[in-house]
Structure formats: structure tokens, C-alpha cells
């Protein structure tokens with residue numbers, strides 16, 4: 001086919017929706033998540049503190065026989081939750097986030113300093129912890145890893161809340177996540193693979209989970225820049241990031257938990273546990289790939305449907321030529337090029353002669369066949385890059401990019417000649433054509449009006465001929 005609508009027509013069609021069928025995420029999602037993370041941290045910390053206050057072991061340890069969260073750690077989580085809520089204006093006190101974050105950071109740093117210098121802290125003896133004492137640890141002292149976690153959480157809130165510090169905050173929040181994941185994974189693997197209770201990581205399981213929540217909450221509270229840009233993007237990439245990042249991050253912990261259950265409680269041998277872990281890892285990876293593949297497949301099919309629909313709405317069903325809507329888009333693109341890049345173009349308006357007679361004599365179906373053959377004729381008479389279109393009824397239009405007035409007349413004469421020699425069904429069919437070259441500042445409808453006037457002059461002069469339009473009005 002000779003017509004190439006797209007290259008000449010930079011913007012007549014609406015761009016494809018980037019997210020066809022894909023649920024999108026926007027700023028409110030981040031806001032909601034941060035609020036939930038803040039409230040979650042504070043509630044969990046309150047439950048642990050109640051556990052210490054009323055000596056309810058289950059509230060301090062979550063899992064039977066596991067480590068308890070120290071009261072000072074619960075207090076730090078309470079403050080970290082408050083900092084997050086302040087960031088999202090749920091608790092709108094100016095400077096509160098920075099202040100409480102500084103306290104959280106200090107709790108972590110002083111615990112680390114006390115570990116390094118063998119000093120004791122007041123919080124070491126707030127509540128007696130028989131489990132810690134039984135394994136020779138200071139009763140109220142958090143583990144080193146937990147202390148590093150709080151130092152980092154504190155740093156997050158103290159850093160300036162603006163570009164380029166957001167990138168630093170992202171890295172620090174990722175370190176908090178790394179601590180959480182290491183603690184979660186080692187909880188399972190140490191117990192599950194060695195089957196020795198005393199080797200269990202000193203980071204309590206719920207401490208690790210709260211670090212995970214705090215790290216994610218901070219990431220969600222940061223603007224959609226750097227690493228977080230794709231997570232917030234209303235695109236396929238954004239959807240994959242939002243759906244898969246967390247499961248992927250939690251995978252080592254889930255595998256660890258599985259190892260723990262299989263090794264400790266089901267008493268599987270180490271070889272069986274490791275083989276099962278390998279199988280589960282491969283299965284999880286395959287599952288993630290399968291999900292992404294499904295998503296891509298669905299998106300591609302949806303896009304293909306949209307493109308097909310769009311093409312249908314720009315194509316004339318009878319002749320297969322671009323229709324009036326496509327013509328309007330194409331001419332608008334050429335008018336822009338004429339105005340801004342001084343690229344000339346010309347328009348031909350064609351009308352079949354005495355087509356009513358043809359229809360009356362040979363019937364409407366034969367008339368349709370003439371219209372179809374007209375499309376073929378135009379395609380073979382034109383250069384690639386020219387745009388023939390069905391303008392309506394038995395009227396056609398041709399856009400000739402980079403064409404001056406004299407050349408447009410030559411093309412029109414060639415078409416008239418093609419009509420004369422074409423072997424039509426029934427009897428000969430002729431055409432009348434009006435030509436017009438676009439003026440520098442001429443609007444599309446003015447150009448069409450001039451070409452139309454020339455076409456009717458050709459009809460009036462006896463049909464089967466070409467008439468050139470008058471020059472455009474200045």
C-alpha cells in the first residue's frame with residue numbers, strides 16, 4: 001500500500017495508556033503504608049511493654065521459647081513509630097520526627113558503646129529477664145545487631161529531608177531492611193540446620209519483623225526518586241516492583257522458617273532440609289518468573305487489542321483506506337510542518353463523476369466495487385509517503401507531502417489518466433480533481449475549502465479533468 005500515515009502524523013492519535021489494565025499506585029498508597037507502619041510499630045511496642053509490665057511471657061517473646069524483645073527496644077520502636085507518623089503529618093508537631101529519631105539513634109549508639117566498654121546502662125536492669133540471664137547475657141541489654149538497627153533508624157530521621165539526602169536515606173533504610181532480613185533468616189537457619197537452641201540469633205523474631213516494617217515505612221515515606229521512583233511508577237515496572245520486591249525480600253526468612261520447622265520440629269536430617277530448601281528456592285524463583293511472564297503476556301495482549309481498535313477507528317471499512325478521522329489527523333500534522341519547518345505539501349480532492357448514475361445502472365454493490373478499485377488505483381498511482389483517504393461517500397482526498405503546486409497538478413493528471421485506462425466493471429468511470437498547495441500559514445479547513453472549490457470548478461467545466469485552486473488569501 002502506498003499510504004504511510006504514521007510518519008507524517010506525529011500527534012493525531014492519543015498515546016497508548018501506559019497502564020492498560022494495570023492497577024496503579026500513587027502518592028496516597030505511600031501515605032497509607034507509612035501511617036500503618038507507624039501505628040503498627042507503636043502498637044507492637046506497647047504490647048511488648050505490657051508483657052514486661054504484667055510479666056506475660058507470650059507478649060514479650062511471641063514464639064514459645066524464643067528471645068524476648070527488651071523493654072528499651074520496645075521503647076525505641078514506639079519512638080520510631082511516632083517519627084514515621086510525624087513525617088506523614090498524622091502527628092503534626094514541627095521537628096518531632098528529628099527529635100524522637102535522635103533519641104532512637106542515641107538508644108542504639110549508647111547500647112553499642114556500653115557493649116564496647118563494658119559499661120552498664122540504667123535500662124539493663126529495668127525488668128529482670130530470666131531467659132537472658134540463663135544464657136549469661138545482661139538482662140535488659142539489646143543485641144548488637146538490634147542496637148545497630150536503632151542507630152540507623154535514628155540516623156534516618158536526623159538526616160536532612162531533601163534532595164540529595166533522600167538517596168542517602170534510601171540506602172540507610174535498605175541497611176535497616178538488611179538487618180531485619182538477616183535476623184529473620186538466621187532465626188530459621190541456625191535453629192533448623194544445627195538443631196541447637198542456644199545458637200538462636202539474639203535478635204528476637206518480632207524485633208526483626210518490626211525493623212522490617214520500620215525500614216519499609218521509611219522507604220515508602222520518601223519521595224518517588226532514585227530507587228523509589230519505579231516503586232511508585234504507574235507502570236508495569238512499578239507493578240512488578242510493588243508486588244514482588246517484598247516477597248523476594250522475605251524469601252530467605254521464609255526458607256529459614258521452613259528449615260527451622262523441618263529441622264527442629266519435624267526432625268528431618270540436614271541433607272533432607274538442604275535438598276528441600278534448594279527445591280523451594282528454585283520453585284519460588286520459577287513462580288516469580290511465571291508471574292512476571294503472565295503479567296507481560298496480559299499487557300501485550302491488551303495493547304494489541306488497543307492498537308487494533310485504534311487502527312479500526314482510523315480505517316474506512318469498505319476501501320481499507322485511512323478514513324476522514326485519519327485524514328484530519330494527517331493534514332493537521334502537515335499543517336504544523338508547513339508552519340514550523342516550512343515543509344510544503346499539497347492536497348487533491350477527488351470526486352467520482354456521475355456516480356449516482358453508475359449506482360442506478362449497475363447497483364449499489366457494483367458501486368462499492370468501484371470505490372474499492374479506486375483505492376487500489378490511487379495506491380498504484382501514488383508515491384510511497386503520499387496519503388490517499390476516503391473523505392466521504394464517493395469523494396477521496398490525497399495528501400502529497402513535500403509537493404509544490406505544479407507537481408500536485410502533474411500527480412492529479414496522472415490519476416485522471418489512470419482512471420481513463422482502468423478496466424472498470426460495467427462502464428468507464430472518470431474522476432474530477434481539484435488541487436491546492438498549502439499556504440505558509442494556511443489552516444487545514446481553508447486548504448480543503450480551496451481544493452474543494454477547484455474540484456467543483458472541474459465538475460462545472462465538464463468533469464474528467466483537473467483544476468488548480470486559486471492562490472491562498474494572504
Ligand SMILES: Nc1nc2c(ncn2[C@@H]2O[C@H](COP(=O)(O)OP(=O)(O)OP(=O)(O)O)[C@@H](O)[C@H]2O)c(=O)[nH]1
Pocket residue numbers: 318351352353354355356357359363364365366367368371392393394459463
Ligand atoms: N455504492 C456506493 N455508493 C455510494 C457510496 N457513498 C456514496 N455513494 C453514492 O455516490 C453518489 C454521489 O452522487 P452525487 O453526489 O449526486 O454525485 P454524482 O452522481 O457522482 O455526480 P457528480 O459528482 O456531479 O459528477 C450517490 O448516489 C451516493 O449514494 C458508497 O459507499 N457506495
